[in-house]
Amino acid sequence: MLIMVALLIPPGAARADEARDLAGGRLLAEQHCGGCHEILGSAPLGTTSSVPNFSMIAQSGQTSRQSLQQFLSRPHGMPDQSLSADEVNLIIVYIMSLRR
């Protein structure tokens, strides 16, 4: 029975995984990046217009998973943000999901 269900709904299950990753990434982004960056529609807490918002970053042709990975492997804006590699990945998935 379980196998039947698995066979019937793999696309839905994949979407559920993806949705969970996106939600997780967004939450992490809000917690760790939202102090400076605008996270899709939410104004940054400290309004510094020089900080690119995540939607702009996602639209840029320069941006890729690799470029984000590389950029985020070094601290920027503030000292070490102590994110795990998994957390960084979720944030990257979230940022790339904003690309239109």
Ligand code: HEC
């Ligand atoms: C203390 C403020 C601050 C925090 C917190 C912060 N950033 Fe930034 N971020 C900046 C500033 C300022 C810039 C632009 C200057 C630069 O590139 O360093 C920037 C630039 C970036 C860029 C490069 C944009 C480009 O031009 O390509 C990315 C990507 C980025 N931030 C992602 C993140 C992510 C993801 C987080 C959370 C894990 C985060 N930032 C947290 C201030 C911050």
